[in-house]
């Protein structure tokens with residue numbers, strides 16, 4: 001099929017939940033993607049933070065293919081080696097105790113929410129089920145995750161939403177203290193609000209929230225679905241904030257392109273869920289876990305230092321562009337406030353010029369593969385400058 005045939009069939013046959021960009025992807029290698037007509041693009045999106053090793057990385061293909069020809073799936077009623085290997089790497093690297101594997105970010109957050117509710121009702125007199133999340137947050141599209149999402153825009157349809165969620169203003173310690181009461185089982189937040197416009201939380205707020213949680217026996221859930229797995233130059237972004245969460249949710253980058261997500265549990269939470277409380281057929285699938293093992297082995301301390309350096313390089317180059325007003329984010333998760341042109345228009349023109357980028361609210365968002373080279377960053381930046389007009 002050519003691009004135009006695919007687009008026509010897509011409009012006819014696929015439910016239009018996505019406002020697609022005008023490109024049909026055919027194949028990719030590293031930081032480059034090629035469309036069905038053979039046009040080449042520099043990729044600053046990584047599949048929205050998923051392809052952390054770029055397109056079709058050789059080592060990742062070897063790891064995943066080897067597992068694929070050995071055992072593609074076995075039910076969670078049985079043990080499997082890739083699952084425990086991925087869990088061991090995650091826990092050893094973080095000091096967390098145990099892992100639950102699901103398939104996506106929303107599912108990871110569902111598992112964390114259920115854990116918090118069970119913890120709250122079991123440990124706090126049977127009545128603590130309220131979860132405080134932040135305004136402008138994004139936690140996914142399932143009913144609990146969308147309820148947790150603190151944006152009115154997502155609460156327009158699909159009523160009734162779940163009871164027991166409350167939304168605190170970002171960085172407002174006083175309000176958080178006021179809202180946290182005996183019915184609260186958890187406080188949930190992203191360290192950098194990704195979909196909300198790549199907004200870094202204040203370290204003082206995060207620290208105060210963690211202290212409040214510890215003092216009141218409230219669980220701290222950190223949603224690292226977008227920020228995690230090296231995206232910010234640390235394995236998880238909470239490391240920058242000096243806090244120890246009780247539950248950490250992850251997805252996106254962990255599988256390097258395969259659908260996998262999950263939750264990391266601390267000492268306090270690791271035995272809350274028991275057989276029958278939660279599960280999912282595909283969670284911890286051996287092939288997805290083989291991808292995760294490869295990703296986790298590759299993202300070592302040296303690799304993370306390089307992500308931080310590349311992030312600083314990209315940020316400095318962006319700030320030197322006259323139309324760029326501000327750059328937020330950390331590492332290779334950057335939000336760019338531009339002037340003179342709408343972010344959506346910049347994204348469109350960049351694509352036409354051969355660069356894939358994203359928006360986040362009214363900003364341009366860049367999430368390049370973590371393996372991107374400095375030359376490829378420069379190549380993308382040149383197209384970006386032209387797209388700014």
Ligand SMILES: Cc1ncc(COP(=O)(O)O)c(C=O)c1O
Pocket residue numbers: 104105106107109138139140141190194195223224225226227251252
């Ligand atoms: C912070 C955060 N949480 C949760 C999600 C939902 O993840 P998924 O789309 O894999 O369900 C996203 C997706 O963008 C996200 O950025």
